Amino acid sequence: MTVLRSGNLQRDRCGVLTVEIEHVDVATLEMLEKQGVDCQPKASTIRIIQDKYLQKVHFSQHAIPLPEFMQIDDLEGAKRAGDLFGYPLMIKSKRLAYDGRGNAVAGSVGELSSAVNALGGYGRGLYVEKWAPFVKELAVVVARGRDNSIVCYPVVETIHKENICHIVKAPANVTWEIRKRATDVAYRAVSSLEGAGIFAVELFLTGDGQILLNEVAPRPHNSGHQTIESCYTSQFEQHLRAVVGLPLGDPSMKVPAAIMYNILGEDEGEPGFILAHQLIRRALGIPRATVHWYDKPEIRKQRKMGHVTIVGPSMSDVEQRLKSMLKEEGSDCQSAVTPHVGIIMGSDSDLPVMKDAAKILNMFDVPYEVKIVSAHRTPEMMFTYASSARERGIQIIIAGAGGAAHLPGMVAALTPLPVIGVPVRVSALDGLDSLLSIVQMPRGVPVATVAINNATNAGLLAIRMLGIQDADLLARMSQYQEDTRNGVLTKAEKLEKDGWESYLNP
Numbered sequence: 001m002t003v004l005r006s007g008n009l010q011r012d013r014c015g016v017l018t019v020e021i022e023h024v025d026v027a028t029l030e031m032l033e034k035q036g037v038d039c040q041p042k043a044s045t046i047r048i049i050q051d052k053y054l055q056k057v058h059f060s061q062h063a064i065p066l067p068e069f070m071q072i073d074d075l076e077g078a079k080r081a082g083d084l085f086g087y088p089l090m091i092k093s094k095r096l097a098y099d100g101r102g103n104a105v106a107g108s109v110g111e112l113s114s115a116v117n118a119l120g121g122y123g124r125g126l127y128v129e130k131w132a133p134f135v136k137e138l139a140v141v142v143a144r145g146r147d148n149s150i151v152c153y154p155v156v157e158t159i160h161k162e163n164i165c166h167i168v169k170a171p172a173n174v175t176w177e178i179r180k181r182a183t184d185v186a187y188r189a190v191s192s193l194e195g196a197g198i199f200a201v202e203l204f205l206t207g208d209g210q211i212l213l214n215e216v217a218p219r220p221h222n223s224g225h226q227t228i229e230s231c232y233t234s235q236f237e238q239h240l241r242a243v244v245g246l247p248l249g250d251p252s253m254k255v256p257a258a259i260m261y262n263i264l265g266e267d268e269g270e271p272g273f274i275l276a277h278q279l280i281r282r283a284l285g286i287p288r289a290t291v292h293w294y295d296k297p298e299i300r301k302q303r304k305m306g307h308v309t310i311v312g313p314s315m316s317d318v319e320q321r322l323k324s325m326l327k328e329e330g331s332d333c334q335s336a337v338t339p340h341v342g343i344i345m346g347s348d349s350d351l352p353v354m355k356d357a358a359k360i361l362n363m364f365d366v367p368y369e370v371k372i373v374s375a376h377r378t379p380e381m382m383f384t385y386a387s388s389a390r391e392r393g394i395q396i397i398i399a400g401a402g403g404a405a406h407l408p409g410m411v412a413a414l415t416p417l418p419v420i421g422v423p424v425r426v427s428a429l430d431g432l433d434s435l436l437s438i439v440q441m442p443r444g445v446p447v448a449t450v451a452i453n454n455a456t457n458a459g460l461l462a463i464r465m466l467g468i469q470d471a472d473l474l475a476r477m478s479q480y481q482e483d484t485r486n487g488v489l490t491k492a493e494k495l496e497k498d499g500w501e502s503y504l505n506p
């Protein structure tokens with residue numbers, strides 16, 4: 001087996017299969033050699049994939065949702081397609097179309113000829129697709145083993161610039177239902193093919209929530225590069241497992257968020273290398289960023305020269321680091337620590353109580369923010385705060401209010417994050433009004449409610465929740481419990497030794 005750089009499977013004239021692969025650890029290689037690697041993806045798969053038109057025909061036969069398409073052989077055919085699908089019209093080359101090559105858009109009937117000429121004429125083998133009015137491009141990397149077992153990686157969002165993949169965000173910021181639908185389309189597309197290995201399935205999400213299959217690439221793919229750092233099994237290891245016939249690995253993410261940024265040539269020759277190296281230098285200074293440089297001998301504008309993957313506790317955290325790497329305005333990676341907990345309260349008069357939650361978070365070194373947000377006096381602000389909290393990387397909200405204390409409940413209705421309510425004692429009713437307002441939530445909208453004025457417990461509960469995914473934090477929580485226990489034991493010993501009278505009047 002030869003280990004090269006990309007991800008394609010090739011067979012030479014003697015029938016020896018070459019796996020082009022970029023990342024493989026020595027242990028896997030040794031194991032492969034011992035196995036006497038025998039990789040034989042079915043020829044039909046390769047043929048289907050190489051001819052994009054045939055691929056479309058194949059998928060439409062399997063009732064997989066696609067943009068409408070038809071083959072065109074001359075100008076008359078192209079005009080008919082225009083009449084049928086309307087403009088703009090997507091014209092695609094059947095073969096060797098990738099990275100924006102082999103695609104042209106005709107904005108009107110008058111632009112048909114120039115678009116076709118740009119693709120090398122009808123003789124190249126062309127087909128047209130109805131314009132897919134997508135709001136996002138999604139992708140799912142799917143692995144298929146030689147025993148036909150299939151696993152799907154989490155759905156990612158791919159962001160293209162001038163038809164070239166620029167950024168991949170994992171996981172995609174879409175609803176669970178859309179993720180499920182995208183995964184289902186990808187699964188069905190790969191199930192309808194033959195062969196083993198990684199298949200990257202590119203999808204369109206339309207404004208009305210439809211998922212359309214764009215294309216399938218039968219190889220480790222740019223949309224899966226972030227799996228090296230973000231998933232338990234990278235797409236490259238998975239590809240080897242699949243073609244060799246080993247059990248497929250766990251494709252799930254081991255970090256909450258990842259972004260892959262392609263390093264594209266910004267200039268030709270030496271100036272291009274200097275710019276790329278400046279970017280790499282900045283990337284090396286970004287926490288949790290990993291640089292991959294492909295060491296291609298030549299640099300050209302828009303050529304993929306490498307990529308950077310940044311992983312982190314939330315998408316907003318990772319986005320902030322990316323901005324900082326790209327030196328975008330308002331990005332200072334050092335000062336911008338994403339708060340994990342939001343402490344909010346209905347009024348500044350709640351602060352003397354709510355400060356105790358902040359003290360606990362200080363003690364455990366958990367980043368947080370403190371804000372005044374009133375459900376009644378600033379309802380719009382409450383709406384914006386609650387509905388954007390998750391996106392900003394907040395993981396838990398502690399909300400305190402007194403009297404008609406609707407803040408925790410309303411916030412819980414607006415976010416999927418856990419909300420801890422602190423009833424603040426303010427009125428003649430001694431806090432019972434606040435307690436009942438917070439605790440008596442309707443079914444379906446939970447608020448974890450602590451005792452009246454006990455913001456300390458809200459802070460501690462937040463630490464325990466965060467500890468589920470943070471072993472160090474959980475260990476510190478055990479230590480806190482141990483210290484509390486020792487504190488009580490010391491007092492008990494003193495009471496025993498001194499007697500209650502001198503204990504009370506030392």
Ligand SMILES: Nc1cncn1[C@@H]1O[C@H](COP(=O)(O)O)[C@@H](O)[C@H]1O
Nearest residue numbers: 346347349374376401402404405426
């Ligand atoms: N329920 C509510 C809505 N907006 C503020 N509050 C609560 O009203 C109490 C009294 O607020 P203030 O001291 O500002 O009058 C505070 O506990 C505050 O959370």
